Amino acid sequence: MNSTATYEEKGTAWGKFVSFLNKIGFSPLGFFLLIILALLPNFYPFSEEYIVRWLIMGAFLAAQAVAFDFTAGYINIVNFGFAALLGLGAYTSGIFANTTPFLLFAPGLNPWLTIWLGAIMAGLVGFVLGILTLRLRGIFAAVMAWFVGIALMGLVNNLTELTRGPLGMNPVKFIETPNNLPYFYIILAMMVMIYVVLKLVVGSNIGLAFKAIGQNPDAARASGINPTKYLVFNFTLSAFFAGLLGGFYAHFFGSLTPSTLMHTSKTVEVLAIAYIGGRGSLWGGVTIAFPFVFFIEFLRSNLSSLPGLHLVIYGVLMVTIMIYYPAGFSGFYFWTVAKVKTLIKKNK
Amino acid sequence: MILDTKEVTKRFGGLTAVNQVSMQIEEGEIFGLIGPNGAGKTTFLNSIAGKFPPTSGKVFFLGEETTGLPAEVMCKRGLARTFQIPRPFPKMTVLENVKVGAVFGPSAHGLKSAELRAQEALEFVEFNLPIDTPASQLNAVQLKRIDLARAISCQPKLLLLDELASGLTPGELDSMMALIKRIRDDGVTIIAIEHIMRVIKGICDEVMVIEYGTTIAEGTPDEVLNNPKVIEAYLGEEEVPNAGA
Ligand SMILES: Nc1ncnc2c1ncn2[C@@H]1O[C@H](COP(=O)(O)OP(=O)(O)O)[C@@H](O)[C@H]1O
């Protein structure tokens, strides 16, 4: 709700700027942190190549958490096939960029174009997945998405003509450079774009329908909401962005194997970050992704003898959060802001 | 006639929850549906409101056959309902809860005017907590009010109320009865499932009694409540209807 105070502020340039930020889903604080993040790799020690790579991984996971929360946090369905959809986008983009087997010309298409083909492909499968999960609720929908994910991974493993199966393929890179910095700005731009687009959607009537369906399907339907329409749209859009992020992965790492990309444990990683960040905020996962990548990478470089340790840590943290603080980090933030506001009111 | 059901039957496996119920409702009526617990009243509403299709029988709403149409289509056609156990959207505020009905109900509204309509509906049901209260903080009676406001903001022609008055204090009962009448006076036809005899006698133009899914009596409240079959059906029930009460 707009109070009269903010209407008065709207006249000033600052007020106008703040209301513009609000429209695209940023608080002034959030926007400030984003600027800091964007500038970070220009300063030592963040300018070290290996740390820039950590930041890239952070933004990659953060963007995934946003697209994942768009489904899990709003319509309340956990898409366990998320990583497989991302992998589908990665492979589609990689294949078209390398050889374009169907058009039969080499070298392939420009990766800046093919990442969108990957996104469309993933979006199409997301559309089908949405239809398949329609009649299912909660855990059943999650299991269905999981099966579709496993099937996709099996497909990629077996279509060896196109994908080289478990041997993996090597898509061309966006740009040939030993520097990581350009890639950081590419993924950061993708992350911001995905966030803003999805934030605009959830702020609209469509978002109200998502929340209604997620919180009480019967009451939603009794209020005139057609769950089919919104559910399928939600899955399609989330999968589209997963596919786009897959394209980034393909042309950044230049190496794809089904198991490192499409495995369910990859979905669980994103799920953990989105949940610890707080469901239904979109930005919660972003704030968690960066510290996590740093923490995990730090552990990995010091405790190399324990592979898979990061999954254990994700698991323990997630269980702790879900039992003791299911609202997650964003829930904690909103709670604090509300507390501070009432304190200020009292002291006036 | 706004609603006409022809021998509507609903079975769950071997259990016939609703058995050949035919009901004719005239525009502008407040129609009471009563019967012991488990008689099939809610199931009947569910089968005409599209929660699930009836096993057999036909439903005509506003002169057109609507048998088996899903809930969202029934809502768009002008049928709204409340729930026996109010089921709002727990993570939304009071205003957002009601706005859902205004945005997605029959007459499509933009976000802004939907908000106004929702506020009006909340005023209409005399909901007097701040509208930005989270729904999760409300008690059962308050939830019933916002569920009613949500249904009203769909701007229905026919409104189904499922035990709206249960759990209210005597004082609250009077204001709820006045409220239901005001909704009717605004041109909305009402079917109300009720247990409380004072409410039935106070607001209903016509009453139907069902027991074990079957209609056992129909008529004015006084006729029905003095019917020996009805008195017998209620024996052993908590709320024995007493024509003199
Ligand atoms: N979804 C369902 N599945 C199976 N049985 C049901 C279902 N809904 C209601 N019933 C059964 O149908 C009968 C009628 O229930 P209901 O319509 O809720 O009664 P009332 O509203 O009159 O108290 C009860 O025996 C109840 O257990």
Ligand SMILES: [Mg+2]
């Ligand atoms: Mg009932």
